[in-house]
Amino acid sequence: MSSDAALHYARDNRERFLSEMEELLSIPSISTLPEHQPDMVRAARWLCDRLQDMGVQAETVGSEDYPLVYGQWLQAGNAPTVLAYGHYDVQPVDPLDLWTSPPFEPEVRDGNIFARGASDDKGQALTMVFAAESYLRSTGALPLNLKFIIEGQEESGGQVIKEYVRDHGDRLSADVAEVADSGLLAPGVPTLDTGLRGIVYTEIHVHGAAHDLHSGLYGGVAPNALNALAAIIARLRDERGRILIPGFYDSVQMPSKEILESWRRLPFDEAAFLRDEIGARSLIGEPAYTPYERMWARPTLDVHGIAGGFTGEGAKTVIPAEAIAKVSMRIVPNQTVDEVFDLYRHYVQEIAPSSVEVDVRLIHGDNPVVVPEDSPAIRAAREALQATFGRPAVLARSGGSIPIVGIFQGALGLSSVLMGWGLPDDNLHAPNEKFSLENFYNGINATIRFWERLGSSATA
Amino acid sequence: MSSDAALHYARDNRERFLSEMEELLSIPSISTLPEHQPDMVRAARWLCDRLQDMGVQAETVGSEDYPLVYGQWLQAGNAPTVLAYGHYDVQPVDPLDLWTSPPFEPEVRDGNIFARGASDDKGQALTMVFAAESYLRSTGALPLNLKFIIEGQEESGGQVIKEYVRDHGDRLSADVAEVADSGLLAPGVPTLDTGLRGIVYTEIHVHGAAHDLHSGLYGGVAPNALNALAAIIARLRDERGRILIPGFYDSVQMPSKEILESWRRLPFDEAAFLRDEIGARSLIGEPAYTPYERMWARPTLDVHGIAGGFTGEGAKTVIPAEAIAKVSMRIVPNQTVDEVFDLYRHYVQEIAPSSVEVDVRLIHGDNPVVVPEDSPAIRAAREALQATFGRPAVLARSGGSIPIVGIFQGALGLSSVLMGWGLPDDNLHAPNEKFSLENFYNGINATIRFWERLGSSATA
Numbered sequence: 001m002s003s004d005a006a007l008h009y010a011r012d013n014r015e016r017f018l019s020e021m022e023e024l025l026s027i028p029s030i031s032t033l034p035e036h037q038p039d040m041v042r043a044a045r046w047l048c049d050r051l052q053d054m055g056v057q058a059e060t061v062g063s064e065d066y067p068l069v070y071g072q073w074l075q076a077g078n079a080p081t082v083l084a085y086g087h088y089d090v091q092p093v094d095p096l097d098l099w100t101s102p103p104f105e106p107e108v109r110d111g112n113i114f115a116r117g118a119s120d121d122k123g124q125a126l127t128m129v130f131a132a133e134s135y136l137r138s139t140g141a142l143p144l145n146l147k148f149i150i151e152g153q154e155e156s157g158g159q160v161i162k163e164y165v166r167d168h169g170d171r172l173s174a175d176v177a178e179v180a181d182s183g184l185l186a187p188g189v190p191t192l193d194t195g196l197r198g199i200v201y202t203e204i205h206v207h208g209a210a211h212d213l214h215s216g217l218y219g220g221v222a223p224n225a226l227n228a229l230a231a232i233i234a235r236l237r238d239e240r241g242r243i244l245i246p247g248f249y250d251s252v253q254m255p256s257k258e259i260l261e262s263w264r265r266l267p268f269d270e271a272a273f274l275r276d277e278i279g280a281r282s283l284i285g286e287p288a289y290t291p292y293e294r295m296w297a298r299p300t301l302d303v304h305g306i307a308g309g310f311t312g313e314g315a316k317t318v319i320p321a322e323a324i325a326k327v328s329m330r331i332v333p334n335q336t337v338d339e340v341f342d343l344y345r346h347y348v349q350e351i352a353p354s355s356v357e358v359d360v361r362l363i364h365g366d367n368p369v370v371v372p373e374d375s376p377a378i379r380a381a382r383e384a385l386q387a388t389f390g391r392p393a394v395l396a397r398s399g400g401s402i403p404i405v406g407i408f409q410g411a412l413g414l415s416s417v418l419m420g421w422g423l424p425d426d427n428l429h430a431p432n433e434k435f436s437l438e439n440f441y442n443g444i445n446a447t448i449r450f451w452e453r454l455g456s457s458a459t460a
Numbered sequence: 461m462s463s464d465a466a467l468h469y470a471r472d473n474r475e476r477f478l479s480e481m482e483e484l485l486s487i488p489s490i491s492t493l494p495e496h497q498p499d500m501v502r503a504a505r506w507l508c509d510r511l512q513d514m515g516v517q518a519e520t521v522g523s524e525d526y527p528l529v530y531g532q533w534l535q536a537g538n539a540p541t542v543l544a545y546g547h548y549d550v551q552p553v554d555p556l557d558l559w560t561s562p563p564f565e566p567e568v569r570d571g572n573i574f575a576r577g578a579s580d581d582k583g584q585a586l587t588m589v590f591a592a593e594s595y596l597r598s599t600g601a602l603p604l605n606l607k608f609i610i611e612g613q614e615e616s617g618g619q620v621i622k623e624y625v626r627d628h629g630d631r632l633s634a635d636v637a638e639v640a641d642s643g644l645l646a647p648g649v650p651t652l653d654t655g656l657r658g659i660v661y662t663e664i665h666v667h668g669a670a671h672d673l674h675s676g677l678y679g680g681v682a683p684n685a686l687n688a689l690a691a692i693i694a695r696l697r698d699e700r701g702r703i704l705i706p707g708f709y710d711s712v713q714m715p716s717k718e719i720l721e722s723w724r725r726l727p728f729d730e731a732a733f734l735r736d737e738i739g740a741r742s743l744i745g746e747p748a749y750t751p752y753e754r755m756w757a758r759p760t761l762d763v764h765g766i767a768g769g770f771t772g773e774g775a776k777t778v779i780p781a782e783a784i785a786k787v788s789m790r791i792v793p794n795q796t797v798d799e800v801f802d803l804y805r806h807y808v809q810e811i812a813p814s815s816v817e818v819d820v821r822l823i824h825g826d827n828p829v830v831v832p833e834d835s836p837a838i839r840a841a842r843e844a845l846q847a848t849f850g851r852p853a854v855l856a857r858s859g860g861s862i863p864i865v866g867i868f869q870g871a872l873g874l875s876s877v878l879m880g881w882g883l884p885d886d887n888l889h890a891p892n893e894k895f896s897l898e899n900f901y902n903g904i905n906a907t908i909r910f911w912e913r914l915g916s917s918a919t920a
Contacts, residue, residue, distance in 0.1 A: 210739020216860025279670020400676025
């Protein structure tokens, strides 16, 4: 099998793969902060060069500021075509003082590489890049046709790829998408995600007086934008996390009984989860649902940030005139962004204190998606995972949204294989993000095997 | 009368008084921000030099970092002694982008001087300094004995003056204190404050998970510090502003019927107040009380700032692990700081969601004070105000706390004359703080007259 030579090559080149990953992780490609725009171009250029070096036709497309990296190798005749997706942009790094090593100076400690983007998603995207290199440099060919599309706005709305997919459906046509942006349920437990929550990301702007006022002089008569905002937020969900917006749950469709039963058989150690994974004193959540159900199949609402008034050191006695909250909801089948945002906006306006003006804005939204659980690609992925990890893959869901999966499905009619290499304690979107080197190498190997099985299954 | 010469001198030196005020206003003496500590020393030194130049014995005392300016002129024999108080520290300036001219580059527009500290309190403190200069340079003497104490921490807890008053009672002994840190009820309406609310300034710290978490992966099970904080804040007061802490109003004692009736005779144009003074769509407040009662005689609660999570541009999907709110209560006779903070802390702990840890901290506190309405000093002040403004003074109260009034009363047994020159729209603690030049000059004149009347009344 050609995969033997590729696996051999991958083993011999581990050190170099690691040092090349460190190069990419050193580029601070934070897409949500405009000042990092030049870093987006650097990161895209770096990936494009890698693909060209190994013989993949590659170019940057779609946007000069937040380019997509597109690559193709189409010399496998009638073999199926895989569209491989990842993203090179990363989340912001604050609070910076909680990082043990600087976020853009990658450091290996205890078998993990620590850096912003290590797991989400540069390290994972590179498993596919290096799997391709392993084939092309060892055998000169891939076992199937391969297209790459690696984006630079996954963490900030993904506008560029949305437009590119809409306008270039032919170029991106494939039999299946492969998305490397998820994770294992636990170390050593290979996992295929078969569904993803969507997201409705909003801002609530509250406007009270014309300017900040002295609370001694005006306290008791002047509206306070932060008090009003807190009153609104407090009525969005109850203490357990149940969302209080009327009609919010009407469209929610839970997974089938079989899937829910299979989730109940998955291990979940609540004490260890609390202690080691999130470091909290107790879980919140709807009591009628298990933790996996709450994370994968139930909609949720979280406040991400509140700004307003004086938050510096010391005591300033202002009545703040303006306050803003960033609030998002994770939504599930069969909720839609439009329906949920509509319910939410009307409810917020209804509960807003009459002394303030409230503006509710949709920042971005993605609908939830469900992946078919039985297809040649899923079968090939399960075989590849079994061969790599020595145990069968778990069919799970992910609570996070990966917008591209819905876009591929909607615009290209493509279903996705969600095979990822992160771990629950990788500190995604948080200080000290890491990526397990064992999973990095296993990810390359599993991808090599997946492509070979899919290539041969479909030509058979 | 010696005041004629002093008044004449004051009129002749208006331009210089203004340009000297501009010098002091140019020093960014923000006491709550540690990086401005050197500016505190500069401002204190500037005041000390002015007093020495005119023949007042002056020195900086109490602290090297946040010095008090102490001055004395005690050559008036048996005449009474006035202890004149002001402060040279100012509030922070954010949001800076809302200032029309830079906060520490004073600019005169339409008869007002715009700068941070113009009204609160550098401009007001200088009315007493320039009144003294007007006497000393025109007649070589003051009509009474005068002590100055000008502090640099009024906006940040006032620890230095508290300790200095406690330890140097003899040095500060006087017959009455004069405090220039309040205002007129409206342009042309001279006002004596006869009571002040106190303050209990706190922080609520909420701690959820060990670090920020990805809301897609953990939304639904992980506690969210900002949601929990909003739930707490929403239960501190109702939409009208009534405080929901059990027992909170038990000690509240309203002013006498006569005082309340005199307040009802004061003009209050709600539409103009909303439009011109605070710029809001409606007032909040307890419906059973008039706006003056709510501002002067009722306790209140305001959130000044909330920090936590991601508040930058764009969309970051964190579940914040930590959140902090700055919350203060204005308290009234006969509430005390200790009693109110105790009720507050217990209530916050009781209503805190069980999934988070909550820490409630007292940042600083001052008890409310009431000033006797009939005394030789108050009579002299009323005469001086009548002579200067051509109409009788209103006996009001102030909703803001001036901590020093309680300290003088408690530690020195001194009552205070609260005769100030600000206006309701001076934008205290807010962008575009200003001070009316007419009031600046009237303040100097009224102080000149007050000293003469008090000096002669008591020797009579």
